[in-house]
Amino acid sequence: MTEKNEIVVLGGGCFWCTEAIFKMLKGVVSVVPGYAGGTTENPNYDKVCMGNTGHAEVIQVEFNPAVIPFKDLLDVFFYLHDPTTLNRQGADRGTAYRSIILYTSEEHRLEAEGLIRDLVGEFKDPIVTEIKPLDKFYEAEDYHKDYFARNIEQPYCEVVISPKLSKLREKYSGRLK
Numbered sequence: 001m002t003e004k005n006e007i008v009v010l011g012g013g014c015f016w017c018t019e020a021i022f023k024m025l026k027g028v029v030s031v032v033p034g035y036a037g038g039t040t041e042n043p044n045y046d047k048v049c050m051g052n053t054g055h056a057e058v059i060q061v062e063f064n065p066a067v068i069p070f071k072d073l074l075d076v077f078f079y080l081h082d083p084t085t086l087n088r089q090g091a092d093r094g095t096a097y098r099s100i101i102l103y104t105s106e107e108h109r110l111e112a113e114g115l116i117r118d119l120v121g122e123f124k125d126p127i128v129t130e131i132k133p134l135d136k137f138y139e140a141e142d143y144h145k146d147y148f149a150r151n152i153e154q155p156y157c158e159v160v161i162s163p164k165l166s167k168l169r170e171k172y173s174g175r176l177k
Contacts, residue, residue, distance in 0.1 A: 005029055005064050008073065009036050009102035009134050011056035012081030013089025017161050018059045020148035021080055021168055024176050027067030032060045033140040033147075037100050037130070043138055051094045058100065060137050068175065070108055074101070074115050076172060080164050084125035090160060099127075102134035109133070 012018050015033035022031045035043045038054025048055045063073060081089055083099045103109045112131050119127060148161050169176065 004066060005062050006070065006108075007060060007062050007104045007134075008070065008108055009034075009058050009060050009104075009137055010073075010077055011037065011058040011098060011100040011102075012077055012083075013057070013097045013099075014092050014160070015057040015059050015140065015144065016147040016156070017089075017164055018077075018081070019146070020161050021076065021164060022059060022061050022073075024165070024168060025063075025068055025073070025076065025172070026175055026177050027064045028073075029062040029064060030060075031062075032137075033144045034058055034060055035138045035140065036060075036102050036134060036136065037098075037132065045141055045144065048096045049094070051096060055096065055138070056098050056100050057096050057140075058102065058137070060139075070111055071115060072175065074112060076168070076175075077101075078115070078119060078127075078129075079171060080168060083119075083127045083129045084123050086128045099129040101129060101131045102137075103131065104134050 019031050019033050035048050035055040036058045037056045040053035043053045043055050047053050087095050087098045089097045101112045116127050151157050
């Protein structure tokens with residue numbers, strides 16, 4: 001990471017979806033799927049999916065704020081997942097799929113909290129996105145990295161991820177690589 005780049009860890013359901021989305025944005029340097037927000041040391045996919053680690057499926061996003069401000073990342077984050085469903089995104093259910101922002105600076109915390117206040121009333125239900133400091137990020141197993149790009153014709157990719165990418169292209173075309 002260079003000095004001008006920043007890091008945030010986001011969970012908006014399955015990390016296959018969020019990784020594919022954020023990799024398309026100008027100013028995003030890297031996106032790494034993983035686990036965070038829980039208490040179990042060195043979690044793996046099976047343990048996280050069982051729901052007893054406290055961890056969520058997340059992505060670690062390194063970005064250049066001169067190209068894509070933190071608020072713009074959060075705008076995309078809130079647009080492309082449902083921040084009002086507790087421990088669920090679509091058919092994915094459990095604490096591993098919760099909406100969460102794990103910040104690495106006080107400025108990011110304040111911006112995230114402010115944006116959520118600004119979004120009150122934009123959704124039918126209250127926003128349940130958890131905001132907390134990043135304690136530790138654990139990289140996911142290699143077979144999760146670039147999952148969409150490597151499995152584009154898989155039913156989950158076609159039915160769940162591709163429509164989100166179309167929605168991203170429609171609203172944020174000027175922000176895409």
